Amino acid sequence: MSDNVTITRTKSPVKRDGALRRLIGFIGADNLSLMFALVVLVLLVTVVSGWFGLSGGNRFFSWQNLWNSLAQAIVIVGLLAVGETVVIIAGALDISIGSVASVGSVVAASVLVGVGVGTRLASLLAGSVFFAVAAGIIAGALCGLINGLIVTQLRVNPTIATLGTLAAFAGFAFLLAPEGKPVGVLTQPAFTWLAQGRFLADAPIPPLGGTKWTGIPVLTVIFVIVALLIHILMTYTDFGRAIYAIGGNATAARLAGINLSRVRILMYMLSGGIAGLAGVLLTARTTSGNPINGTGLELQAITAVFLGGAATAGGKGTIFGTFLAVILVGVLNNGMNLLGFNTFVQRVALGFLLIAAVAISQGRQARAEHVRTRIAAQD
Secondary structure, rough: OOOHHHHHHHHHHHHHHHHHHHHHHHHOOHHHHHHHHHHHHHHHHHHHHHHHHOOOOHHHHHHHHHHHHHHHHHHHHHHHHHHHHHHHOOOOOOOOOOHHHHHHHHHHHHHHHOOOOOOOOHHOOOOOOOHHHHHHHHHHHHHHHHHHHHHOOOOOHHHHHHHHHHHHHHHHHHHHOHHHHHHOOOOHHHHHHHHHHOOOOOOOOOEOOOOOOOEEHHHHHHHHHHHHHHHHHHHHHOOOOOOHHHHHHHHHHHHOOOHHHHHHHHHHHHHHHHHHHHHHHHHHHEEEEOOOOOOHHHHHHHHHHHHHHOOOOOOOOHHHHHHHHHHHHHHHHHHHHHOOOOOHHOOOHHHHHHHHHHHHHHHHHHHHHHHHHHHHHHO
16 A cells, blocks of 8 residues: 555656646747746836836736737737748748838728729729738738749849848839828728727726726737638648758758749748738728838848747747747837837847847757767767
């Protein structure tokens, strides 16, 4: 009897240890470090900032800030980062996503109100939210197709190719807009609902931080759904496995029968389509299709991808890691706004965060290569 009790007591810690390892394996060590960094950052904004005489951190935990400021602010960058993750995992880069979002923004607004690029279709499509959203996404996908063809058919380095299309698509957005001016959609409430609408607005949830419950933004729900769909695509489909294979070793992937050109073109079209959707939501949020809507957003998106654990050489990265990193970048920007830092300081912080993210990524690759070399030497 006593022996049985002893055996049970001996096995219990092992089971607990095994469960803990499975939990860490499921979440991922990199993602755990992101969660820890997120907690530390929140403490810096809400608690530590007060020690240095900075005010505003006490407003962080309020429904007004969490749903109306933070949750909506991360959506556009988050969508761009999700599409960028697919490209970076394949060992490439898409610097043009901000300009692609601008194109999608202008096209959606033009089709919606029947001006500029949408003039000829005005009698059929004007006022249709569905066609406006679809037009923005298709415009983004076509921009992605151009990127993919330049990279695969002209064999231009992805960084150089998308740096060129960054400028080209930005100019194209101005050409699409009537006289280069923003296209207003303020009179289209069904469309602006995409940014201003709320789910569960009447739910009996108590106030937080002195502000009433306002409901879950439609923008946030769209972002979560897109991130979940791309996660499923990258995790459970042949296309997702092909992306990881190309990023890990393109030569081996080609020898395994993967059509590199086709996968890369589809990859850029997917990234472009998501960027086009981001542009559509930018139009709904700002109530205008502005040719400069997406300017500068690519920096935040790329920062989030590398911060989320993607490797600069490709073959590594997850949508969940990017999702956490987007929240981290969003909390950084939101916290600095609450504490009164101007946009120039935020740009400096974001720039150094990108450098730190890439440095961490390179360090991970170096350590992994060192381990592989040591194992090979032992064999």
